[in-house]
Amino acid sequence: MTSKKYCLALFLVISVFFIANMVLWQTVSSNSFYDEDGHGDLSRMGMINMTSSLTHPIEYPQKHIEYSEVADKLEQTHVDILTIGDSFSNGSGGNYYQDYICSEYGVSVMNVPCRPYNDALKTFYILKNTGLLEQIKPRVIILESLTANMKERFGMKEPEQYDYTVEGFNQAQMAGRIKADVQAQIAEEKLAPGIMVKANAEFIKSWLRRMTNDDDYRFNDAVGIWKLNIRAFSNPGWEDKLLFPLSNANVRFEEQVVYNINNNLNDVAGYCEKQGIKLILLPVSDKYDVYSPYFASPPSDWRENTVINDLKKLSHRYAIIDTTNSLRKVIESSDRSEYTDLFWADDMHYSWKANQIIVKEIMQNISN
Amino acid sequence: MLFNTYEFIIVFLPIVFAGYYLIGRKSWQWGMYWIVVASLAFYGYWDIRYVPLLMASILFNYFMGRKIEAGFNRKKWIVAGICGDVALLGYFKYTAFFLTTINDVLGTEYFWVPEIILPLGISFFTFTQIAYLVDVYRDDVHSANFASYCEFVTIFPHLIAGPIINNREMIPQFISEETYKINYDNVAKGMTLFFLGLFKKVAIADSIAPWVNEYFSRPDSLLPLEAWFAAIGYTFQLYFDFSAYSEMAIGLGLMFNLRLPRNFDSPYQATSIIDFWRRWHMTLGLWVKNYLYIPMGGNRHGFISKMRNLILSMLIIGLWHGAGWTYILWGGIHGVYLAVNHSWRTLNFSLPRIIAWPITFIAVVMAWVFFRADSVGSALEIISSMVGIFDGSVVGLVFHGPTGVRVRMLVAFAVLLLFCPSAQRLVEKYYSPNKVWLAVTLLAGFVSFYFFSHISDFLYFQF
Known part of the structure; x- marks a missing residue:
């Protein structure tokens, strides 16, 4: 091969590559990536062109307090409920459930995001060991985690307690907040200038999989889809289709893990009792677990994550919010408008509808 | 403009590349003008307001170079040229740092600290031109007209982050007709x-x-x-x-x-650290050696002054990287590393x-x-x-x-x-x-x- 041919081949292939990508992006994949009403990223991860949800996030009049806003004046800040948790506690899905508590029940809620480890138990111990918890003085603590992640977060034999200073913790909180703000800005302004090739590659991969295996429930390595025998969503054409992340699906914990989770939470509850604090565990049930009784044709190897029920059976010193049960009760109610869009169809997070149902349970539990 | 953007790869590069050889085929001088204009556009894409600053710096140094070359009051002209370059770099890069440091040391807010935007690549194009002036002074320079000098300073591949280039290696390439003929x-x-x-x-x-x-x-x-x-x-x-x-x-x-x-x-x-500096940012290392370390005396006045020159050179490298104590400390640490490394070498034990x-x-x-x-x-x-x-x-x-x-x-x-x-x-x-x-x-x-x-x-x- 001569250098001239080498250059021409390189130039031609790169040019064709760019033109093909731009055409694909303009005609198909940008619609999946930047759909009109994107609450989450399941449709994006699966490169699925979905219709928009007829439900939209709503605004609550009263706002909760974020830890980073008052880190330097904790003693002067009145806090009734302290929430510590993952993305469900940090506004993913369009609404903070804490804002609904503040608006509807007139109590003061402070949220401490799990930074930097995305682990409520580690964050709790940092707050306790640094003395910050004593300064916050909440009446109630809500520890939240997605059930699928409870094994790695709460299920170890001995929880790791990191040696943090107040300055270190505040720094991590601020750094996390800046990162979250930047990500929110990127999502809002749809800034992702170089995403074209990545989105196109995902689209082609998913398309090839559907072409060769049209009865496969996996769209690609990240996203699966099942048909339901109820109409769970308001997105036209997608009412009875459940999109879900494959990575966490079909998980059931070993008995020992459930014991460990319970022991670790009992230790936390024991400490809280001494301080006059009520501990509430908010295990956020996964989308596929909530809807598993309604699968039109469940796979033979499907196992529901039963950790909430398993914990309830054990002796526990903390309150448990049975989110699976609460949401199923509503699904089984006759009013369709109540049970559509409890989760966003293209996301794994709760919509404000599910948040309101869960909050009622929480507040009932607190008042008991 | 960044190399890792679609604007650069799809638009800028193909247009400049095609123009360079099409125009250069007719007249290599016009090919040179084309690449200079393209390089200024490349620089101005970041912030057009700083193109005049770059041009002013080029004009100043070219003028100083001519004066030094003319052979009359050479020392005064070289000192004036270097002072001008250092002043430009000092104003844009170090003003805020020094005023803040003085305020911190005195524990007052005596000096108002202005917010000065650092022009892209100023450290690189200033060092390139200081070296040029020194080379002219040493009669170790390839003569350049204004267009080839502009190309030497501005050519877009090296303009904003190096490598730091040397006139003797580059000017002959800029003024060669062959450079403007496509070589596959x-x-x-x-x-x-x-x-x-x-x-x-x-x-x-x-x-x-x-x-x-x-x-x-x-x-x-x-x-x-x-x-x-x-x-x-x-x-x-x-x-x-x-x-x-x-x-x-x-x-x-x-x-x-x-x-x-x-x-x-x-x-x-x-x-070894000596080995590291022969392999890391080699053009900066060479610049410091030729235009700083050797003029300061290098290793010619005994072991102690060699160590002093090494540490001073590294402190300046640190300061060149950024106006902050972290950079100075980084340079100082490498200075000490080098001093230790050179001392160790005297033991003849590897x-x-x-x-x-x-x-x-x-x-x-x-x-x-x-x-x-x-x-x-x-x-x-x-x-x-x-x-x-x-x-x-x-x-x-x-x-x-x-x-x-x-x-x-x-x-x-x-x-x-x-x-x-x-x-x-x-x-x-x-x-x-x-x-x-x-x-x-x-x-x-x-x-x-x-x-x-x-x-x-x-x-x-x-x-």
């Missing part, structure tokens, strides 16, 4: 090197950046293991980022028939490679912490966390999840850096225009475009 061997080699550099930048350096930034943003809360991840991660990120830029610049130069000097030569394979390499590598990693940290206090926090690992504390070490990914990345990059030659060496040694190299280059290009998920600056743009 050079274009092919240049494209290959450009895409390999692009791969290093977007697929490797940018994939390390998010977690390195996260760790350095919370120095007070790092576990020992995280502190090591931060330090080693940054060590790799900086190398992959800056060497990628240099290779892309050299590749682009070749596409325009220009041979830019090598800037990196597998620096993390160095077995350590085996298996001991010398890790000592050198750890020393370099530790120094990078100062270079990257937001403040000296933060750097000390991170170093103290790193030292904590010797208590046997490996809390947080897992091989799954994000931590597992980081461990695997660091191990893979370490192996790559330790045992593989640099992309430039690979191309120089093994490249030939065949199907294998075509496939490798295309693959590097496709993977790079796949990783264009975000556009990030090159780290060395800030210097």
